[in-house]
Amino acid sequence: xxxxxxxxxxxxxxxxxxxxxxxxxxxxxxxxxxxxxxxxxxxxxxxxxxxxxxxxxxxxxxxxxxxxxxxxxxxxxxxxxxxxxxxxxxxxxxxxxxxxxxxxxxxxxxxxxxxxxxxxxxxxxxxxxxxxxxxxxxxxxxxxxxxxxxxxxxxxxxxxxxxxxxxxxxxxxxxxxxxxxxxxxxxxxxxxxxxxxxxxxxxxxxxxxxxxxxxxxxxxxxxxxxxxxxxxxxxxxxxxxxxxxxxxxxxxxxxxxxxxxxxxxxxxxxxxxxxxxxxxxxxxxxxxxxxxxxxxxxxxxxxxxxxxxxxxxxxxxxxxxxxxxxxxxxxxxxxxxxxxxxx
Amino acid sequence: xxxxxxxxxxxxxxxxxxxxxxxxxxxxxxxxxxxxxxxxxxxxxxxxxxxxxxxxxxxxxxxxxxxxxxxxxxxxxxxxxxxxxxxxxxxxxxxxxxxxxxxxxxxxxxxxxxxxxxxxxxxxxxxxxxxxxxxxxxxxxxxxxxxxxxxxxxxxxxxxxxxxxxxxxxxxxxxxxxxxxxxxxxxxxxxxxxxxxxxxxxxxxxxxxxxxxxxxxxxxxxxxxxxxxxxxxxxxxxxxxxxxxxxxxxxxxxxxxxxxxxxxxxxxxxxxxxxxxxxxxxxxxxxxxxxxxxxxxxxxxxx
Numbered sequence: 001x002x003x004x005x006x007x008x009x010x011x012x013x014x015x016x017x018x019x020x021x022x023x024x025x026x027x028x029x030x031x032x033x034x035x036x037x038x039x040x041x042x043x044x045x046x047x048x049x050x051x052x053x054x055x056x057x058x059x060x061x062x063x064x065x066x067x068x069x070x071x072x073x074x075x076x077x078x079x080x081x082x083x084x085x086x087x088x089x090x091x092x093x094x095x096x097x098x099x100x101x102x103x104x105x106x107x108x109x110x111x112x113x114x115x116x117x118x119x120x121x122x123x124x125x126x127x128x129x130x131x132x133x134x135x136x137x138x139x140x141x142x143x144x145x146x147x148x149x150x151x152x153x154x155x156x157x158x159x160x161x162x163x164x165x166x167x168x169x170x171x172x173x174x175x176x177x178x179x180x181x182x183x184x185x186x187x188x189x190x191x192x193x194x195x196x197x198x199x200x201x202x203x204x205x206x207x208x209x210x211x212x213x214x215x216x217x218x219x220x221x222x223x224x225x226x227x228x229x230x231x232x233x234x235x236x237x238x239x240x241x242x243x244x245x246x247x248x249x250x251x252x253x254x255x256x257x258x259x260x261x262x263x264x265x266x267x268x269x270x271x272x273x274x275x276x277x278x279x280x281x282x283x284x285x286x287x288x289x290x291x292x293x294x295x296x297x298x299x300x301x302x303x304x305x306x307x308x309x310x311x312x313x314x315x316x317x318x319x320x321x322x323x324x325x326x327x328x329x330x331x332x333x334x335x336x337x338x339x340x341x342x343x
Numbered sequence: 344x345x346x347x348x349x350x351x352x353x354x355x356x357x358x359x360x361x362x363x364x365x366x367x368x369x370x371x372x373x374x375x376x377x378x379x380x381x382x383x384x385x386x387x388x389x390x391x392x393x394x395x396x397x398x399x400x401x402x403x404x405x406x407x408x409x410x411x412x413x414x415x416x417x418x419x420x421x422x423x424x425x426x427x428x429x430x431x432x433x434x435x436x437x438x439x440x441x442x443x444x445x446x447x448x449x450x451x452x453x454x455x456x457x458x459x460x461x462x463x464x465x466x467x468x469x470x471x472x473x474x475x476x477x478x479x480x481x482x483x484x485x486x487x488x489x490x491x492x493x494x495x496x497x498x499x500x501x502x503x504x505x506x507x508x509x510x511x512x513x514x515x516x517x518x519x520x521x522x523x524x525x526x527x528x529x530x531x532x533x534x535x536x537x538x539x540x541x542x543x544x545x546x547x548x549x550x551x552x553x554x555x556x557x558x559x560x561x562x563x564x565x566x567x568x569x570x571x572x573x574x575x576x577x578x579x580x581x582x583x584x585x586x587x588x589x590x591x592x593x594x595x596x597x598x599x600x601x602x603x604x605x606x607x608x609x610x611x612x613x614x615x616x617x618x619x620x621x622x623x624x625x626x627x628x629x630x631x632x633x634x635x636x637x638x639x640x641x642x643x644x645x646x
Contacts, residue, residue, distance in 0.1 A: 057500050057558035089542040092519040114546040117515045317547035324502045324556035328604045331592045
């Protein structure tokens with residue numbers, strides 16, 4: 001495997017938006033992005049946590065529009081490419097065109113891993129615009145390796161030059177990662193790149209990313225200090241340090257990235273990004289990581305334990321985007337508790 | 344029996360996919376309209392086979408074949424459940440022959456029609472092509488309209504979650520049409536100043552029922568009692584033609600946010616009951632056709 005060079009992709013300014021309730025300021029974006037750029041991180045994602053067009057009552061309105069964030073960051077990059085996530089059903093090709101116009105160089109079209117055929121028009125347009133085009137298969141734990149490959153091939157056929165196995169729930173064990181990445185590597189065209197996006201809900205963010213590399217992935221998502229949904233993404237400075245020890249080349253300065261994490265990202269956090277009970281439940285039950293803060297808020301508002309809300313969302317087999325069900329479940333749990341009291 | 348059937352208004356169904364076939368099953372029960380033709384483009388389609396078995400005239404040669412029979416078979420109304428790409432052409436051919444068109448594609452050439460909200464108005468306006476918005480729109484716009492009827496709504500947002508198995512290839516190929524069309528109908532028919540629509544497909548087994556959530560931001564603090572009454576009355580109105588349309592939670596009030604949580608269970612006519620999204624489209628289209636047909640003076644004028 002030609003795994004000598006691994007492309008690191010930082011998620012702080014997109015997945016990290018979940019952990020910051022989409023309230024990252026333009027100044028914070030610029031400071032963090034320029035520091036990541038200076039550390040040599042080759043790709044940086046910038047958008048609402050739920051991708052372009054994610055601003056909503058359901059997911060939360062961001063402090064600024066996607067366009068304002070992108071326009072603030074992109075001109076300041078010396079070497080890093082800025083990417084944006086787009087989830088069809090939430091964002092549209094209008095958002096994609098906007099992102100292209102403000103200088104986004106990579107579009108990651110994300111879909112629930114079973115629904116790749118909703119991405120055709122977006123992947124095709126992104127490719128036509130000459131952008132690095134990624135098919136991003138969310139909640140990849142929900143499909144076996146063969147079925148995941150079939151969905152990946154759809155995206156490859158629409159024009160994606162890179163396919164991601166995305167562990168949105170932080171549920172996968174190392175063997176799960178190995179089997180899926182291996183199936184993608186064996187089954188996709190040799191020129192198609194393969195990426196892995198981990199969450200740290202079972203403390204496997206770094207380990208799973210290493211497994212992915214060993215199985216043939218060459219792009220790894222993470223975020224400095226893990227700033228991301230759930231227990232965070234794979235902490236990028238940790239992955240980079242381990243990669244350096246293992247002789248895996250990333251081109252990213254180990255100490256500069258440590259400094260970004262320690263001195264810029266950690267002070268930005270509204271709450272410590274750590275593996276608390278709710279995040280562990282996400283990883284244990286296979287629940288979409290960005291449900292975390294919504295469930296904590298709904299739990300508080302309706303007086304029901306947030307971990308019960310998350311377990312119920314797992315039992316219902318909810319997928320990314322169904323944040324509306326969090327309040328619905330909380331109301332049901334509250335009503336059920338009231339009924340029990342009255343019996 | 345024959346006489347009775349002749350009094351019904353003859354209609355044609357164009358498109359033999361999930362929507363067209365489900366609509367046929369419902370139309371066969373109608374006291375008002377008589378589904379006479381089913382038009383497809385694939386002789387092997389399940390919909391065409393079912394239509395033939397149910398005694399409809401069928402063709403797999405598309406609208407051009409149907410056109411030859413419009414006058415002789417006295418077709419007054421056509422439902423178009425094909426795709427936005429071909430609807431314009433279908434519409435032109437049908438209108439040239441004076442056929443009332445009910446558009447179930449996202450093409451939206453004609454005005455949006457959400458029966459519980461604006462069908463009476465459309466009948467008065469004699470719109471000869473009406474568009475049924477989207478499944479998510481049919482499920483949620485009545486609620487936005489019910490809130491707007493009480494006080495001004497600055498922003499209306501809907502989240503429609505459907506079972507993966509109920510989403511046909513047309514919807515999947517052009518998912519942007521769903522979000523755009525629904526958002527614009529939230530504004531035009533729902534009365535929100537700004538609209539947004541989100542659609543999620545869920546692959547769970549067994550498949551989940553269609554869920555729809557409506558979030559609105561009112562301009563002034565919400566009048567909770569008046570909004571609750573208006574929403575409940577509207578749900579009852581929609582449930583007249585979509586029996587599986589139920590309130591699950593809400594209205595919930597949080598500052599100026601009003602949220603309503605709905606579920607739509609289908610009748611299981613063609614796809615199983617989880618496909619409430621299919622049901623609400625076809626039930627709304629059937630309701631529209633029946634109301635238009637009952638307004639018979641108007642139909643005669645058009646013909």
